[in-house]
Amino acid sequence: MDIKxxxxxxxxxKRAFEKPFTVKKPIxxxxxxxxxxxxxxxxxxxxxxxxxxxAICMNRAIDLVPVEGRDAKEGDSGLRPRVDYGRCCWCALxxxxxxxxxxxxxxxYVWIDSDPDVFRYTPGVEPKPWDGSxxxxxxxxxxxxxxxxxxxxxxxxxxxxxxxxxxxxxGWSREQAEKEADRCVSxxxxxxxxxxxxxxxGYIKAVRDGDLETGLRLLYQTNPFPExxxxxxxxxxxxxxxxxxxxxxxxxxxxxxxxxDQVELADYSKALPRKEASSGKRVAIVGAxxxxxxxxxxxxxLGHEVTVHEKDEAAGGMLRYGIPEYxxxxxxLDKDIGYIESLGVKIERGAPVGEGRSLASLRxxxxxxxxxxxxxxxxxxDVPGEKHPRVLDGVAVLAAATRGQVLGLGAxxxxxxxxxxxxxxxxxxxxxxxxxxxxYRRREEDMPADPDEIREAKAEGxxxxxxxxPLEVKDAGGKARFVWNEATMVQKEAGKRPVPEPIPGxxxxxxxxxxxxxxxxxxxxxxxxxxDGVEIRRFKPVVDRDGLATAAGKAPVFAGGDLxxxxxxxxxxxxxxxxxxxxxxxxxxxxxx
Amino acid sequence: xxxxxKELAARYGAxxxxxxxxxxxxxxxxxxxxxxxxxxxxxxxxxxxxxxxxAVDNIERGVFTLTYTVRNHEQGHSLxxxxxxxxxxxxxxxxxxxxxxxxxxQREMKEWFGIDFxxxxxxxxxxxxxxxxxxxxxxxxxxxxxxxxxTYEGRPGRVTHDPATRxxxxxxxxAGK
Numbered sequence: 001m002d003i004k005x006x007x008x009x010x011x012x013x014k015r016a017f018e019k020p021f022t023v024k025k026p027i028x029x030x031x032x033x034x035x036x037x038x039x040x041x042x043x044x045x046x047x048x049x050x051x052x053x054x055a056i057c058m059n060r061a062i063d064l065v066p067v068e069g070r071d072a073k074e075g076d077s078g079l080r081p082r083v084d085y086g087r088c089c090w091c092a093l094x095x096x097x098x099x100x101x102x103x104x105x106x107x108x109y110v111w112i113d114s115d116p117d118v119f120r121y122t123p124g125v126e127p128k129p130w131d132g133s134x135x136x137x138x139x140x141x142x143x144x145x146x147x148x149x150x151x152x153x154x155x156x157x158x159x160x161x162x163x164x165x166x167x168x169x170x171g172w173s174r175e176q177a178e179k180e181a182d183r184c185v186s187x188x189x190x191x192x193x194x195x196x197x198x199x200x201x202g203y204i205k206a207v208r209d210g211d212l213e214t215g216l217r218l219l220y221q222t223n224p225f226p227e228x229x230x231x232x233x234x235x236x237x238x239x240x241x242x243x244x245x246x247x248x249x250x251x252x253x254x255x256x257x258x259x260x261d262q263v264e265l266a267d268y269s270k271a272l273p274r275k276e277a278s279s280g281k282r283v284a285i286v287g288a289x290x291x292x293x294x295x296x297x298x299x300x301x302l303g304h305e306v307t308v309h310e311k312d313e314a315a316g317g318m319l320r321y322g323i324p325e326y327x328x329x330x331x332x333l334d335k336d337i338g339y340i341e342s343l344g345v346k347i348e349r350g351a352p353v354g355e356g357r358s359l360a361s362l363r364x365x366x367x368x369x370x371x372x373x374x375x376x377x378x379x380x381x382d383v384p385g386e387k388h389p390r391v392l393d394g395v396a397v398l399a400a401a402t403r404g405q406v407l408g409l410g411a412x413x414x415x416x417x418x419x420x421x422x423x424x425x426x427x428x429x430x431x432x433x434x435x436x437x438x439x440y441r442r443r444e445e446d447m448p449a450d451p452d453e454i455r456e457a458k459a460e461g462x463x464x465x466x467x468x469x470p471l472e473v474k475d476a477g478g479k480a481r482f483v484w485n486e487a488t489m490v491q492k493e494a495g496k497r498p499v500p501e502p503i504p505g506x507x508x509x510x511x512x513x514x515x516x517x518x519x520x521x522x523x524x525x526x527x528x529x530x531x532d533g534v535e536i537r538r539f540k541p542v543v544d545r546d547g548l549a550t551a552a553g554k555a556p557v558f559a560g561g562d563l564x565x566x567x568x569x570x571x572x573x574x575x576x577x578x579x580x581x582x583x584x585x586x587x588x589x590x591x592x593x
Numbered sequence: 594x595x596x597x598x599k600e601l602a603a604r605y606g607a608x609x610x611x612x613x614x615x616x617x618x619x620x621x622x623x624x625x626x627x628x629x630x631x632x633x634x635x636x637x638x639x640x641x642x643x644x645x646x647x648a649v650d651n652i653e654r655g656v657f658t659l660t661y662t663v664r665n666h667e668q669g670h671s672l673x674x675x676x677x678x679x680x681x682x683x684x685x686x687x688x689x690x691x692x693x694x695x696x697x698x699q700r701e702m703k704e705w706f707g708i709d710f711x712x713x714x715x716x717x718x719x720x721x722x723x724x725x726x727x728x729x730x731x732x733x734x735x736x737x738x739x740x741x742x743x744t745y746e747g748r749p750g751r752v753t754h755d756p757a758t759r760x761x762x763x764x765x766x767x768a769g770k
Contacts, residue, residue: 051756058737063753072763077756086748087741120748188757192764201757545767 032107037090037137039108040083042124046102049077050187050242053094053103061087067125074193075240085119092137097145100245106133148247151180153254158459162430165326177258181207183243184250190237196222196575200237200252207255213271215259220272223574224297224340225290227332228319230257234569268339275343276303281588284366286353289317290570291372291561293340294577300343302585311352317374321399324424354527363554368584372561375521385473390480394425394518401428409434410513414482416470417518418447423457425516430460439468441500469502476511483509523563540564546583547576605630619673627676628686635691639665640672646698648706652733655680657708687713705731
């Protein structure tokens with residue numbers, strides 16, 4: 001044995017205090033690149049649970065799951081995406097497509113655990129160390145898979161528009177409509193916000209596929225007024241649209257109009273369901289507005305014989321007499337009504353219910369009655385001088401315009417109010433050559449009218465006078481001297497909207513040829529007698545969830561539309577009519593409630 | 594660089610010259626001239642360095658577009674040479690004798706796109722996908738979901754919810770759609 005064999009083990013000790021060549025454990029941190037695609041992060045408050053991330057995921061790595069403390073509400077399903085990292089391939093398409101931009105990725109990629117089931121979590125809901133990470137993958141500036149810009153709608157120029165009652169909105173071509181329909185991600189968040197719960201993603205897909213007969217069939221499943229609603233609907237659906245979280249919402253209303261405009265009335269029957277065999281039951285409907293005619297359509301479809309009693313000389317209710325033809329041309333409305341009549345619905349025009357044709361007699365002769373008489377009676381200004389002959393009622397002015405009567409409003413017109421009737425009256429007056437002031441007691445942002453209508457009224461030349469509380473109307477040589485008190489907005493109760501308080505001494509007055517009062521409408525209930533057994537509370541018939549007002553005595557009485565609901569728009573009336581029709585059918589056919 | 598464009602056009606039928614940046618241009622040749630074009634660029638035009646080689650699946654046109662980036666370090670200029678090869682029969686001349694590292698890029702393209710380079714060393718060996726038996730996964734008609742479903746087991750307990758159905762259940766359950 002050599003001496004070296006003894007020495008060698010001790011020789012290595014000479015290196016004992018030198019810096020080692022090996023790497024210490026744990027290894028130094030190795031952060032991901034700034035735009036590395038690591039574990040997901042989600043701003044759960046910004047996320048609306050539309051599921052577009054789930055739809056685009058090529059590996060089905062994402063599930064939408066309910067989350068504690070986050071229920072569904074308008075425009076938010078309450079669901080949030082959960083990622084399964086056994087499936088995720090880190091392609092980041094979910095981040096690229098996310099309509100709200102809430103879903104992103106951190107640059108964290110180290111996560112070690114012996115339990116394979118933990119690699120699945122709901123970002124933004126289950127806390128993780130990388131939450132709020134400023135680094136990681138984000139959608140590049142200007143890079144979007146979704147189109148955030150709405151296809152422009154051709155409209156008449158405002159200077160041109162104000163000269164006539166021609167329809168302002170011109171409608172889309174096929175190419176434009178298909179391009180707009182292409183923006184929809186079919187998440188369905190909109191359906192809950194529509195009072196009629198229309199099958200919106202379905203009919204938008206039909207536009208995309210060029211299958212308009214399917215589109216029309218889907219529209220009529222819940223709404224027999226697509227021409228009218230395609231023009232004047234309050235489109236609450238668009239407020240819920242997930243594309244609207246970071247861009248223009250899809251123009252759902254205009255797409256509905258496109259479908260109805262493209263299919264000829266003569267072709268409707270090919271696309272729409274046939275009516276069922278006659279049930280032998282007869283239903284009376286009072287009021288041929290959207291609510292009444294919607295009930296009529298669905299009842300006729302179910303085989304019932306329907307007679308609609310309408311006080312005016314034409315059907316359509318407020319759609320005809322309250323909405324000017326530049327927003328809803330009569331031929332479009334006539335198309336909707338024409339199809340309903342083609343199913344055998346009998347509309348008795350100029351046939352008010354009241355004296356001589358009482359509700360009680362309808363209950364004798366018919367098997368069920370549906371009341372949808374709306375809110376025809378305008379509220380007065382409720383100030384001294386409100387009976388001045390130049391103080392006109394807005395609804396009456398609009399109805400006179402529909403009837404083609406000479407309005408004689410004069411050169412200077414004041415419109416008092418901030419709702420759609422006020423805007424329509426103002427724009428009707430502008431089209432009759434008047435200069436128009438709109439006086440409203442609160443601010444522009446408090447106005448109940450559609451923002452579009454306010455914008456268009458101003459663009460057409462109406463002057464808006466905000467915070468004007470009416471005080472008095474005096475006579476000024478046959479004209480009306482309108483006196484108002486300027487107000488200031490006071491926040492009286494936290495959480496409630498501010499209240500206008502008159503500023504002492506800030507009194508203004510102007511002389512107008514006409515003052516149009518458009519501060520709201522009430523119902524006309526005189527045709528309902530106490531003996532009918534319909535309970536009236538706060539000027540409304542009291543109804544149950546199906547719209548049933550009374551089942552006692554003779555034929556049951558249902559009610560719906562503006563007369564009953566709080567939303568007071570056409571689509572809510574249509575939904576009421578449909579709901580009541582289903583309930584009446586159940587009652588008449590003995591299927592039980 | 595226009596001299597080079599003209600020279601390449603005359604010699605190899607190169608076309609569609611684009612100056613992408615001051616130091617980067619691109620041109621297109623037929624795949625049959627690809628090897629000769631690159632050889633001439635390397636030996637006679639100073640483009641001695643192969644920076645990069647890859648492919649893009651242009652499935653709409655039925656071709657794979659190969660891209661070779663070569664660099665002239667003296668002039669500080671890079672040139673991308675593109676060539677479309679038939680997607681149905683993707684066979685391309687190997688460049689491993691021009692640049693030693695070329696076979697690595699070619700092995701990658703074979704595995705990811707199924708583009709063959711006959712004679713290229715180890716071209717049929719696995720590159721990064723160990724034990725891969727599916728079709729080339731960078732081809733755009735590769736259905737990753739179908740592949741995952743067929744290859745891997747689903748994780749038990751996964752359940753998803755449709756937003757519209759969920760909202761109906763929570764917000765308007767009375768509408769029995």
